[in-house]
Amino acid sequence: MRPGDPTARELAGLRAAVARAAGDDPLPATELAGRYFELAMARGDPRYIGYADAVMSPFAGSRAAAVLAIRGKLRQYRHDFEGALADFAGALEADPQFAAAHAWRGAIHLVRADYAAARTECDALLALDRPTLHGGCTGLLLAYSGRMEAGYAALQRALDGTREADNRLWLLTRLGEVAAWRGQPEAAERHFRAALALGIEDGYLIAAWSDFLLDQQRPAEVVKALAGWEASDGLLLRLAIAGTALKLPAAKAQVQALADRFAAAKARGDTTHRAEEARFQLHLAGNAPAALAVAAINYREQREPRDARVLLEAAVAAKDAGAAQPVLDWLKASGFEDARLRQLGAMSAQAGSVASAPPPGKPEARP
């Protein structure tokens, strides 16, 4: 970050305000921590999470809604979901109108595949008359729990109702994902491109767009889309998968760099990148048993469709039907409609009779 750039100047101003408040008023700290959190999300740079934690540490005893909310966000980043849920609940105690706290609680329940609890939060957003947040919450809930078309429609309605760029970015990204699950690549591409056209730095969007392109056998476009994003482990993973598919000379170094980074994360006891590590082991290191082990641990914590998918793929590759059982249970209970996942589920059920998982980016025969 150049000192002259607006972000650096903004951060310097926020830091000065924190220094002036000298620990009496948590508000400037909350603002600075919130900005750090946004930067961490946008750039995939966890150092900002550590900075935010440190800025908030003098206010550990505060029960103010804004303080609890930022703490909840920081905790969910570290996958401390229980702690985050409690913080957001505390924020709602202090301020029952705090819609964002309901939205975060809903998102965490969705990640953990607790759809009944997620529904309570989505309903609360409706009661607070927050149609955009409610649309996002309900849309995802419906899509995850087997009603893809209704979910897509809810997200679309929410999108039509908001002009706010950050909201549109999030909704367009999710619409792209849902359209892809529904087997509508043209619609998905349209949504992703509309999101990219907003010109907002967002690591999640780039990752989702890259995954879509990889599934569509378009690795060359992934390489183009990810230029300059190698700093993020998650995005370097997608870049390396694309580069390997294209047999690019740079891919080898990227795979080595990823191996180094996972080793470095392991050395410090960091476990927040298990989903990526499972994909790395499966698609780049060619180590199906290791991929399966990591994916299974990850699935205990995070149960979104992408987590389910890597566990299924690893189970198929490792020819271990039992390991995929939690995903098969989820597919059955939720009725999730993605054809690719359903096919992988069927493959994993035929234990031992499957030669290998479909390599990434290869078309799979649709049933």
Add this chain to the structure above:
Amino acid sequence: MKAPRIFLGLFACLVAWAAAPALAHKASDSYLVLQVKGQEVAGQWDIALRDIDFAVGLDANGDGDITWGEVKARHADIATWALGRLKLARGGDCSLQVAEHLVDEHTDGAYAVLRLTGNCPSRTQDLALDYRLLFDIDQLHRGLVRLELDGVPHASVLGPTSGALNLKAGETSRLAQFGQYLVEGVWHIWIGFDHILFLLSLLLPAVLVHEARRWTGVRSFRAALVEVLWVVTAFTVAHSITLSLAAMQVIELPSRLVESAIAASVVLAAANNLWPVVERRRWLVAFGFGLIHGFGFASVLAELGLPADALVLSLLGFNVGVELGQLAIVASFLPVAFLLRSTPLYRRGIFVGGSALTLLVSLVWLAERAFDLKLISA
């Protein structure tokens, strides 16, 4: 983790982490490698330049890049800042200095490498480490510590709530060291024929009584045992004294003199059996010559090398080993000798014949050692 590639900053290199997209975004870690051996501390501390910049500000010209020149200009500040956040204590605070500043690449960019040296007040006490780097401004920061305390490795990941590390002065290593020297002691008495022959020469008559110019068997096992215990204890006490004095370099004797004297002690002990001069109070002989044998043990110990930080313990281990070896010899000798004491085989064959053979062998040793010759022994 990839082996760090250290490059000396003799040339002005641009450490442009901000402009290098191939570097990882990762949470902040520092890598602290320390060897504490006795009082001496040596080590290396890798801290990301990005973290140093965030904490103390390195980018002097404000262009967003950190150059080697900018880092070099702040070497003293970096050292003060970092060392102010690391405490090492062993019997009191250890001093720590940065002996050298280098730069290295890790997965997430350039790191300052601080080569550390230091000194602790104690060389044997437990070690305490208190790590406070960056926690005040980055709570996700972790200190990845690999510490070798007197050769025993430890690894830890230190965080804001776990910045302190307490390491017991290597009990395992001490025990191992003790055991190692104990084995050496046993081994040495077993291969040290001169010591064994001296001891046997003193023990052979223990089951006999010299009366009216004739040897007869002792009446009770108890009498033989008491005699043996006196001899062995006296020998042990004596050689322990000189072994300790020599090992601690209080007294040093030329080894040729010591070895010759040991050979002479065997000659005299064997000769005394054939032509008795000293018949009672053999323990006094054992004590007197035991002093000489202690110097012999010490020269072996000197070859093994005594660890400076565990001198007493190793010495004790070696000594205990020697005693155990001795006891094994006595335990196997005494019952057999007692049973055979009244037979002609023992009195003529073993006692007289054995003593004569011992005398012969020890005379050859004496000649070899005193005149530096090679006759029979290796």
